[in-house]
Amino acid sequence: MKIESAGVAQAVENQSLEAFYKAMDAGPKTWGWDALLVFSRSATNALLSQEYIDRAHIPELFFPPLPDGNVDSGNGIEHVLLGLRLDKARLSFENANLKDPKAKLQMRLVGGKHLEVIETFLDGKPVRSVQALILYNAATHAVLDMNITLDAVAGAVDESGKVLLDINKGYDHLFSGGGTGPERVRLGLYFKELFETWAKEKKEILQFPLSELAVDDTSLLNPGVFMLGTHAEPGAKVLGSANQGDGAVVVFVAMRGNDSGAYPPEDKDLLYMLPDSTDPYTSNLVLSHKLVAQHVVKLGFDQFDWMKGKFDLVALKDDRYRVDENRYKLVANAVSGGGAYAEFDYFDTNHGGTLQPWHWKLTMKGATLNLFDKGSEVVFDKRMLKINWSSAMPVGTLVYWLQTGNSSGDTIPLQVSAKVEIRADCKFDVSREANKTTLKFSVSNFESSVEISIQDGFRSGDAGKDARARSENLKAPLEAALIKAAKEKLESLKNMTFEIDALRLNQLLFRGDNVVDPRDVAVPNDLTLLGNLAPKRTAMSITPLEPIVASGGFIDFSASSTSGITWTVENLPGETGETGKFATPSVGRYTAPSDDALVTEGQRRVIVKATSGEQVSRALVSIVPSHVSVNPWVAVVSLGKNYALSAGTPDNAELKWNQPELGKVDKDTDPLNPGGQKYTAPTTLPKRESNQPNHYRVLRLDEVTVEPAAGGTPATIDMLVVGAKSPNYWIEPAVNADGSVALPFYRLNLDMEKVKVPEPIEWNVLRGSGTIDSNTQTYKPAPGSDDQYVIISAFYVNDSPDTHDYVILPLPFVPVRNYAEILSPTIKEV
CATH class of the missing domain: 2.60.40.60 (Cadherins)
Structure with a gap:
């Protein structure tokens, strides 16, 4: 096996912006997808965490309550799970590798109880006893997590616009509540099986909503299917390099009704889409060359009457004249309509002749120019859309009036024609208007040439010869007027109303509007919009966002807005209990409640809200019974x-x-x-x-x-x-109606019959309060006790050390009914 040396980190140069553009120039990079959304992995994970807080007050965004359940982990050990509460799944991206991209969905256990029970068979019947008690809250950091191989889990946008990721195909479920590694795996499998059951009954529960996308049937960019992946940054696999472990999250997007693309098999097969910069880029939106040509530029042209329906999308041909479906141009299929009108007012006159007097006048008012004829093109070249248009047409009429001798004069209309060549570069610019960032079309490097010709209907004679010569004076000003009109007409393209609202695609992963601040846009074949992933949030944010506080303790909150803040606290929807308070609503010191119910609940969560005018920001606070x-x-x-x-x-x-x-x-x-x-x-x-x-x-x-x-x-x-313990001695606890617990102590005799252990029996309460009546073998809790559990031992005093048993009474840690069912499914609450 070859092992690469990790002693010295290799110097790895990330691509500059210009190098990135050059690589994009070489051809389409989206692997057949309509769009790629690319975000810095670390920035993505940070933003997803913040957005989790933003929506914590929305009840339907929390995971549904879990049913009580039992998990058999083998060897007679059973885990009893009661009242478990999982918070909403959080998505984080665990690696940067296209070949094996992984995301982790992690759900924190924020409440519930867990009992470890052991079952043994004595006298032919099962006898159960509690072996461990666990209470979950936010501070204990218990989690259910699972991995998702992203290329196997497709996402979709449903009809209501919710962006869904199906988590039922997760694997490697682990639940941290297990005492051993195998138990954690087994408990994780319990949740996996529960998810599979839900998938059959109510599949929507497992479709983890990444966000909600506004459905707009008029939009050019309505995503239908998407896939998530991760991508290593160049050099990230070189041990010790500055960017080791960094990388990008990539969302592969197919628009509604379009086919999905392919998935790059290796990191090297996909261009890394976040080039190097002094101010690092953390986002890039890449729209495919075909999408830009067909659904952006072409449909943008169609918004102008003089261009509507007059351009077709045509695939280019390669060096061997084969159709290349990765490269396109727009070709005019007809003459432009509603031509460019040029303001033009021309007049000239002259007279002469002695024997035969003559007089003529030349008049022309206005001219109309078609910008292109059939076959004119718009091509993608050098990061621009190059307009190559030509046309030849009549542009107006020169009115020629001629009088000779004593005649009343003739009016002769002469057709004025023009041959026009137009060259211009078009590109996209980042536009910020009315707090909305979009992309707009702009025209630059306008060049044109106009060749004017005038119909020769001047007639013979001195008058015609003179008028013909003088008509040449019309050409220069008419050329200038036509060029001006053509330029103005072309520049009207910047008023395209579609304004590519590509940023709405970011809602495939994030919930906020315009979460990206765009910086640089170019069209080196595909369109690339580089920027920064920084959610456009309200001007105010709370710190800390997700604190944990002990009962009766306090937290000092602060907000980015420094004036006029009012602090309040409220329960989560559907929950009750004391919330704690802000003694002074204008001061961010929050004091947590200290009610007795917290001890039994194990945790409570509340929402702290800061309000300043119309600005609102929230924090999710978990309250636990004790500091540790x-x-x-x-x-x-x-x-x-x-x-x-x-x-x-x-x-x-x-x-x-x-x-x-x-x-x-x-x-x-x-x-x-x-x-x-x-x-x-x-x-x-x-x-x-x-x-x-x-x-x-x-x-x-x-x-x-x-x-x-x-x-x-x-x-x-x-x-x-x-230590030493005979399995033939055991206690069979049973809860009585008055809250006491019967603790009959049994053994097997020589005939393997179940009999009561004779005196002397030594009873002891090892943990907790209360008393034991040795005659009735009954435990009575102490009045007003705050014990959550009691440990009791019974020892048969004789010449053998192993004739004993113990019992952990989880009362009131669990309700009587639950404890009765733990002891025996046939026992009910009395």
Whole structure:
């Protein structure tokens, strides 16, 4: 296997603007697509993130609630998912490679609960027990993500104008809630299967709306089908180069009713569309040569009566006279209509003769010129549209009056004709009018020649000879007048009303209007419009955009507008609960609520809104119960085994993980747990002291604490370390009507029959409050307790150390009904 040296980065020169234009000059670069939208990958990801905030207050743009579900991950382990809430999918582009372009759709888990349950068969029947509790909120950074191979996932614009990307073909689904890599994959597959079910029942849910495009049947640019790809920047694959990992997002677009193009197999097969610049270009709109010729220039010409329907699109021929469908010109199929009228007023007169007096007058008023005859052309050349027109026609009448002797005189109309040659360059210019950026047509380098001829009807004799000679004086001013009229007529093309609103195509990927600020436009075969991806947003934006804050904490918001700002806060549509407040509406300090419901909910989201006159900007705030959020809250682990841990804070502060008393905590190298830690249980438990409970021989609660490195209140993860344990001793919890929990303790006797464990039994509440009645084997919660779960152990005191069991009661972490169903699908809430 050949391995390229990565020791020294190669110097890679990006193409200059001129080099880019020269490459475009060589021929069409759109691979048969009508248009390419090209954006800087990093800028695209940043803008998509900002637009997510902009639409967070729109309820229909959130993913639908997920049904409660169970996932069997094998070996008796089941994951119970309750009330999971995913936010709307966010699109980001993960690589820059046309051969294998990938996008990632990531959905954050912003609420819900996750229980890990183990099932064993005792006395021939299944017995379930909770092994771990996880509460999700924004700070715990739990995500469902999936990859999309972009060339396999086509997008479409539906009749209402929504731009849709079908995510049902995603792969590599991973859910970060799993404790191990295989469990994360299995949980990810659960979501994949759920999506597949939805695809059959309500497919539209999985058609991820990138944006919404205004449908305009009069527009020249109505996209029908599109594909997304990514493209490596030249040199991006050279390790250590300045642009390593950079690249572009490419949207391949076919207009409504047109066929799709091909997909470039390799990065090298597609010209990189963002040339180098001191002020970097981050966007480029490329319209195909054929689209520009047929649907832009030709239809633009058709808006003028004197040109309407008079040009055909004709494919050029190559050196071997074969038709080249990648190159076109416009050829006139008729004489131009409604010619150019020249203001012209000519008069001349003379008299003479002695024996035979004569008198003549020459008069001509106005002239009309046709700009082109059949066969005249408009060709694409040197980044211009070259007009090569010619015409030959009568342009007016010279009225010749002749009197000889005593006659009353004759009036003789003489036809004045002109042969015209017109050369001009046409191009597109960026136009900014009324806060709208579009493209307009302009004419330059106008050249023309006019050859005038006058019908010879002057008659013989001195008078005719004199008039004929003097009529030559008409030609120069008439030529000037005709040239002026032709130029004015041609320059009227700049008033084309179609104004190529190509920027609306950007709405295939972005929701805002005119999200691109165009800078440079040229037509080196295809039309290229280079600019900057900077959304035309309101003048005001909020910082931070998507913060997380602990219950009772505060955030200082700021806005780009510095005057007259009013700050307010509101729940998301359809949600309730305390929102927190701005003590002074003109000051951006927001204080989060601290109601008890937050502890049970795990998270709440609210919208902060800044208003200044008609300008409005929003931020999405996630409120979590405590400054440090951890996962799991509690988990069971056997001697010598590992368990993945994670924690987060609203401000993404650095965390300090404290070493527990028994096991140890180390950085987790598993890529599926980025930034997380790994708890490793001890291989043996310390010897029990005489004053310690009997279960200490085989069962210990090992607390893992984590706190902000800068100081603050720590959070605790309870790791229940289990040593020797006989599977023949077990507790079967059942919830009573009064909220107490029956904890009958059973074992198998010599005849393998289920019987109650005899006394003496030592009961202990290892975590939480409340009491246990040893006679009835019933747990009663303490009145007013804020416990979310309780850990209880039962130990049969005899000469064997393994005659015990434990139970994690997830109450009120989950409602009684859910806990009953977890224990047994046949048990209902009482």
